[in-house]
Amino acid sequence: MNIPKQPINQRILKYLITVLIVAGSIWSASGLEITPERFLTAPSKVWILVTAMFPLDLSQEAIDRIVPKVGESLFIAWAGTVIGAIFSFPISFLAANNVSLNSFSRVTKQVLNVIRAFPELILAFVLLPITGLGPLTGTLAVGIHSIGTLGKLSSEVIEGIDEGPLESIKSSGGSKLNELFFGVIPQVMPTITSYWLYRFEINLRASAVLGVVGAGGVGAELINQLRFRDFPRAGTVLVVTILMVLIVDTISAAIRRRIIKGREIKV
Amino acid sequence: MIKVPKKPLPSLLTVIGYPFAIALTIFSFFQVGFNIEDFKRNWENRKLVTDTLFNPKWEWAIENASQALLETIQIAILASILGCFIALPLSFYASRATNQTTVTYLIYKSFLNFIRTIPDLFWAMLFTVAVGLGPFAGVLALVMFSMAIMGKLLSETIDSIDLGPLEAAKASGAKHNQAVFTSALPQILPNFTAYFLYIFELCIRASVILGLVGAGGVGRIIETQRIFLRFDRISPIIVLILVAVITIEQFSVWLRRKIL
Known part of the structure; x- marks a missing residue:
């Protein structure tokens, strides 16, 4: 052969x-x-650490300290995502080259690229002296970074739309604004909403980390317990964080799937 | 006369979802604590940042940070290569298309899901405690990070491969592993390459901050200067990082287009 x-x-x-x-x-x-x-030799060393964490420190005092911190991470992530969504939505229309002017689109895209290039942590410690130690700094850092990423993703969704509905609106006498509201937005909304939720899942991990520089959330708790060699409590922090992330991920993924698939309508 | 179908009733998701989302938003902003008084007081501090941030000390940064920046890039290269190549066989076990055994499928799938829930910097903290401070901890942290992402992306790609070639290989007498190797692997290799480049970019970004917890790279220098609010030394480092990240990104976009 x-x-x-x-x-x-x-x-x-x-x-x-x-x-x-x-x-x-x-x-x-x-x-x-x-x-x-x-x-x-690394696995055996990791195993020593893992065994040091069990049994977990489940005393009332530990739970009372850790759970509110994990909650704070959740709120930072949600508030940051909302900031990102609200600001990125109009910006993404400016950045999409089929909706906005060509030169506008190019400039906006570059701005988004620059915003996206800064990790949340770096934004957080630059903002820290201005907005103070605490969750507000984390929220702003997460929000600003999300504007960059969501703006890029959403503008790509807008660029990929079907031009047919726009043409039919134009041919029946619709204005540019009508095209935007009845042609573009209904087409892109499901995908963009699911990107918002997806970003929320990512921000949840980011906001958990932000505590390292003192910007609120569970990260500070973990790094402190590890520094003081209080491994059972560090283990509790980890387990509670993992549980929270798993639960939120599962719910958010289910909603995203439902948004993309749409509802079955019986006629 | 055109018959216009009736607008369906709003679904349960909209009825519950929207109020819930709005309530959560309001509650979150309260929890996060936007206090106008604090904000005003801290606003005076802005000079601390702005005066130094836009007054970069280039010589200092190039002298002290270039070695660490190289270390950062090396961490990202080694970790993304190791992570992705470990994830390659794992994702075949974590996909329904190539693994019919429910038990092992669930084990691998949930293992990948589990490592994905832990943020990259948490891994770095854990590994610095376990194997000591330094870049090795950073490499291990990013191996877990890239393994998790590659595992998820790739196993979902394998889920949607064309099963025809697999069946053909089996019909001509191939064992399961042989069939996967000859007919499933070639189908996903282009995706694997694209994902690899994407994960490499992510790793470069992530490796910058590893040093904040003592896991090597340029973050170490950022951390020591940040405590003393020496933003004049940090800002040129950030610019250097930006240049490195954007260059690598452009290169990987070019390579991806070349390969696919």
Whole structure:
């Protein structure tokens, strides 16, 4: 049987990628002074930490401290997502090149790229002296970062719409504004709402971390307990956080699926 | 006469969902505590930030941070490669299309879901305690991070592959593993490459902040300067990071277009 050979440039590309991956990891590992032995001994060290965490510290005092902090992370994430959603929504129309002017769209996109490039934590500690230690700083950091990411995602949704409805509105005498409200928004709303929820899930993880710099949430609790070597309590913090994230993820994923699929309407 | 169908009643989701969302929003903003008095008082502090932030000390940053920035990039490279290649076999076990055994499917799936719930910096904190401060902890943290994302993305891609080739391989006598290797793997390789580049970008971004908890990279320098409010030293580092991130992003976008 005659099996056709892979074209030569594809084979070269394949070898090139393999070499790149191998060389990249060796270069990085040697630069960081990481040896295979360290990887082999790591699991046992992690296991020591895990066993130190159990049994968890479930005393009333610990629960009373930890649960409100986890709740605070949840509220930071939600408030930040709302800020992101409210501001990114109009901006995303400016950024979409089929709705807004070409030059506008280009400038807005670049602005969004710059906003997106700052991690929440860096935003948080730059804002910290101005807005003070506490959850407000975290909320603003999460919100600003979300404007960047949601703006980019939403504008891409708007760019991908079906032009048909717009044409039919135009041909029946609708204005530009009518096109926007009856042609564009109904088409993009389900996807954009599901992106908002998706962003909320991501922000939840981000806001849990923000406490490290003192911007509110459960992160401060975890890092303090680990520093004081109070492993059972650190374990409790972890478990409560994981439970909260799992529950919120499950609910949010179910709602997203329902939004995208739409309701079955019996006629 | 055109018969216009009646507008259906609002669904349960809208009836409960909207009021709930609005209530949660109001409650959250109260909890977060926007206090105008505090805000006014702190607003005076803005000079602390603005005076130094826009007065970057470039020489200092290049002298002290370039080594750490390189470390950051190395952490991201090593971690994303390891994480993604560990996730590759795992995701075949965590997909319905290539794993018919319910028990193992559920185990792998929930394992991937579990590691996804822990934020990247939490992993970093845990690993710094377990294996000591330094970049090795950062690498391990990002391995978990990239493994979780790759596992989720890839197992969902495998769920939607064309099952025809798999069946054909099995019909001609291939074992399950052989069938997966020859007919499922080639279908997802382009996606794998695209996801890998995407995760590499995420890792570069994430590795910047690892140093805040002592897990190596440029974050270490940011952390020490941040405590002393030396934003004049931090801002050039941030610009350097931005340049690195955007360059790598552009490169990966170019490569993705080339491959797909």
